[in-house]
Amino acid sequence: MDEFGLIEQYFRRPARRSEVVLGVGDDAALVALRGAQRTLAVTTDTLIEGVHFAAGAPGFDVGYKALAVNVSDLAAMGARPLAFLLNLSLPRIDPMWLAGFRDGLFTLADAVSLDLIGGDTVRGPLAITITALGTTAPGGALTRTGARAGDRVYVSGLLGEAALGLLARSGHLSLPSEFQAPVLARLDRPLPRIEEGQALVGIASSAIDVSDGLVADLGHVLKASGVGAEIDLRRLPLSRAYDAAFATVGYDPALVFGDDYELCFTVPPERTPALAGIAPRFACGFHYIGDIVAGRGLVLRNGQDIYAPARSGYNHFDG
Ligand SMILES: [Mg+2]
Incomplete structure (x- = not known):
């Protein structure tokens, strides 16, 4: 079973809430808040040391890329960046590495106008999960489903x-x-x-x-x-x-x-x-x-x- 089959078999369910315009299976989910002028685009990605980046990789590069992979999913939806949450699992406090990580993270966050609005920090193997929020015009998101013969x-x-x-x-x-x-x-x-x-x-x-x-x-x-x-x-x-x-x-x-x-x-x-x-x-x-x-x-x-x-x-x- 691959990662997509795993999601299909265990986690894909019909949305219970009418506000969920698009659920699992695209670059981001779309949530339309009643009465709102904009639709929320939500995406999340995890990077793990030794899987997504080499052990000992510079903090700056890890911070930058952890955010970049999420921002790229917002881009694929045609969304405007809004804010993000950061969940950080760290084996230890390494001030030098963390300062680099922060600088990489905020270099990109500033470039695309994303505010850090929350998250969680735990002790464990080095892993970074970022959840990014963006907005689109209602019905204005780019999705994976609209390609037609002749395009x-x-x-x-x-x-x-x-x-x-x-x-x-x-x-x-x-x-x-x-x-x-x-x-x-x-x-x-x-x-x-x-x-x-x-x-x-x-x-x-x-x-x-x-x-x-x-x-x-x-x-x-x-x-x-x-x-x-x-x-x-x-x-x-x-x-x-x-x-x-x-x-x-x-x-x-x-x-x-x-x-x-x-x-x-x-x-x-x-x-x-x-x-x-x-x-x-x-x-x-x-x-x-x-x-x-x-x-x-x-x-x-x-x-x-x-x-x-x-x-x-x-x-x-x-x-
Ligand atoms: Mg994607």
Whole structure:
């Protein structure tokens, strides 16, 4: 049983309250408060030492990333950040590490205007759980269910950068020195596409953030929307660092490694002019990589060939 099957089997239930517009199974839940002008978007993520980050990782990077993964889920809903709660399990009080953690956390919190409003601190193995709250216009959230045959599939920014950083740091890939710092920065300090997500409301028909890899995350959209997709690998947005590594690593880091925290979204053909209209505001760029098709499943085309990655994406409890 994988993590998604586990949630399906044990925890998915119909909502009892009419205020719960969208429950388990998207990037965030949506709660509409009666009479309110805005809908609440709620998401939570846990990072554990040795699983999500290396033992001994700098506090700054851990604090930044713990918040970034949550902010990225708000971005994927098209939500505006509001506030967050921090649950911290610490084996001991290490003032240096905690000061770094705080600085990393609040660097991103300030950048996206999120207030820390509560949480809990316990003694235990190093683990961080953050719950982030955002708001959307009622009915205005981006979800995974709206992709339709004929829509175009886009991704923001670059794919595979964080994977290259991980491969470089672990010694599995040697990159020219000028490329080292950029890919490590993308691994440690991802840039959640918060402004982009909000700008895509009313343009994108569906959206998800790329946390587990394009194949897995686009796969969630396809499943939730009941459609298939064809992706052209030659259209994947890859950096010059990626080009330098391509002969060694091939397409898989861009497809199945995850940690990019870019947005993958779909746009109906009639709304592509609107996308072109907002695109100049964002330096990351929006890249057309393929199309939604009728039927099921994801086809990766490499010219005339069909490509199959070595694995499908990161999944706790897999195998
Ligand atoms: Mg997500």
